[in-house]
Amino acid sequence: MRVSCFRAILGHLVAAIVFAVSLLGAAAAQAELSLLNVSYDPTREFYREFNALFAADWKSRMGETVTIRTSHGGSGSQARAVIDGLKAEVVTLALAPDIDAIAAKSGKIPADWQSRRPNNSSPYTSTIVFLVRKGNPKAIKDWGDLVQSGVAVVTPNPKTSGGARWNYLAAWGYAKSKFGEDDANIRDFMKALYGNAPVLDTGARGATLTFTQRGIGDVLIGWENEALLALSEFGGDKFDIVAPSLSILAEPPVAVVEGNAKTDGARKIAEAYLDLLYAPAGQKLAAKHHFRPRDRGAADPADLAHFAALDLLTVDKDFGGWPAAQAKHFSDGGTFDQIFAGRR
């Protein structure tokens, strides 16, 4: 009896060990060459093509096969995921404060990351436009029309989405240009704007889906590249793009997460990956996916023709730089919280 008991115990022990080992083994690092790019929401289609481009380029230059993986979501949520341990070698997020947060809270990115690459580490830019239903039934021309009663505005949640924060600042900048430094009027404007928002999705793509697919809202405030993509995906007979009188220069930055790209090989791949974004091939691909390239010469003129000429604010000139803007508007208890709180 005792011998069999022992065997049975052994059996259970083996099962438990197998389970534990499979857990740990699954956690072991992969031997293959791979790169994880944690990105923001609207870049799915772009990076699918870009990753193939990079893999082919790396293979032809170095002869090695590298597997690129991406994860997409609201920029703020993605930054927090990396802080919480998501092992990204490269982050390509929607705005600088999110990468600053990773640098500050996890120490895996050097504090001077933004100056390490040209153009403040932003290989391309974009801006904020309106997407409306075909024929523009509510006659939405500018920001002022968004605060009228009866207009439903779709915009994502600034707490999770990067695009949402660009939207917020663009709106604030318009209000400031209209009301001057009168803080009370600006806040009323923003309150009315967010009062007209039935739902705040967690990411820009989620907001686009809510507007285009679920048929909710009269106008979508969002990335220019998302709006142009929606036109090409859903056909130009469903939606129109309206360029507001004033918008903001959005600079989505990129960085190598040095704390996760520890080996020389990993570091080289990560750096090369970001370098390719700035190279002519990468710039052309960015323009193709409706991002405004830094190097206009490398892009296809047909792609460039889609970009409307807009009056653009910048975070540095008009908002005192991102650290100040982030603290004033998007920190706990900042203007967004004040404006949004007490509603319902």
Next chain:
Amino acid sequence: MAAKLRFVRHSPLPGFRLSLGATLLWLCVLVLIPIGALVLRASEVGPVGIAEIALQPRVFAALRLSFSLSLAAAAFNVVLGGIVAWVLTRYEFPGRKFFDAAVDLPFALPTAVAGIALTAIYAPNGWIGGPLATLGVKVAFAPLGIFVALIFIGLPFVVRTVEPVLADLDFEMEEASATLSAHRFRTILLVIVPSLIHALLTGFVLAFARAVGEYGSVVFIAGNIPFVSEIAPLLVVVRLEEFDVPGATTVAVVMLALSFFMLLAVNSLRAWIGRRLGHAFV
């Protein structure tokens, strides 16, 4: 002389300590410790904090929506499932065995697949959603869509619980009722249904518990608009994406507690009915 109270009755069979020990080990590691972590984190928020968060308008609205729609769908399923179980048990028709097997589909189909399929059907340009849209009825991306999804996942619970009981019913009672000149409908209502109440309630409880926690099949078809069509599990995920862990934990724990008390209430009702009807119900 008082008999010595043992933990386990003596049995010649081997392996009690081993099997119980293994069971408890797996149970603790995989189930109790995670749930314990949840409760612990919620208690860090404190009962006052929990009440504050639970009564926030958006949280309250999500909880109310989840629980009310789950109750409604489970109740609807009791009627629907009861009829389906009756037909499958008592009537013979071509394809009966096929339909009987098909009732288990919602069990086997992954929730995400059910979600996108239901969304495609009930969207304004879908097979059923299209005609309904011309009538002004919005199913997908509205609370009605959530209701439809919850019916889908709850239907097999009721059918599968009622079928065996129905099949077991005594002929004699119905015959007796008929000889006492009761109309057929009256017989069904006053003789058969009471015998089924326990099984119907069991099915209701199972369908309700499943519906409250359902995420995959609902999140595609709901509009996810706060205060209108945002279910409680989605709110947990949104709070997590905002990295508001205390908020997420609170909503989760309140959901668990509410479900627990509702289930307790209904189970007590079931036990009471079981006792009244004199059957040895579990």
Next chain:
Amino acid sequence: MLSSKVIIEPMRRDRDAICESPPARRALIAFSVVILVLFLFVPLAAVFTEALRKGFPAYLSAIVAPDALAAMILTLTVAAICVPVNVVFGIAAAWAIARFEFRCKRLLETLIDLPFSVPPVVAGLAFVLLFGANGYFGVWLDRHGIEVIFALPGILLATTFVTFPFVARELIPLMQQQGSDDEQAALTLGASPLRIFLTVTLPNIKWGLLYGVLLCNARAMGEFGAVAVVSGHVRGATNTLPLHIEALYQDYDLVGAFAVASLLALLALVTLIAKTALEWRFAGDLAAQRRH
């Protein structure tokens, strides 16, 4: 527990007094068929229709896309680990509960059923609270370079949690029904415990075990809510098939999403067929098994 059932043969009764009138019967049958077709078959048809909307080549390319294949491998891996673990647990639990009388047995059964009443999303959250970077074990895990959340171990834990009771709930009533006579007889004949288990118990419960494995597997492969919380949504790495469906859906790739969904739907159909076949076999082995 509602799953294992006996094949119901409808009663033949011709006497009107205890039968519904033929028109009423026909109406009820028609109603039920409509309900079942509406709620069960139409969604299934929709999956395949949408998947094939752009033709078969598009369907095929969606299925063999690298991310889809990676998701398939991940889903299969998860099932391959979680199901055996739950089988081991289920057998241990069934043996303890069905073969012995001890105090707090009802409490144990209730605890085993606990994962059924926990919403999947909440289950995922519980593991994040334990193993996430800010969780109770987060610092320890980080210091030792072990990834649980946002990696395979987290997905394994979450899936094992939600599929925990399936096998146990199948075996417990079955073994209770069967009684321990066979095992006791073997004991008197001098068999060792392992021998008793392998040659007496296991053959007796094999159909119930298979049934539980089927249900457990279907749930493990299809789990969405719990895995959505603990996965990092890294395409090609931590996206299971259901998560991959969501990702494709958000990419505007409806055909791709439904194509992958059709794979899972096929799996569901296979599960259903196997389950029905088992029930017919099962019912033959067990007379008059009823659940109330």
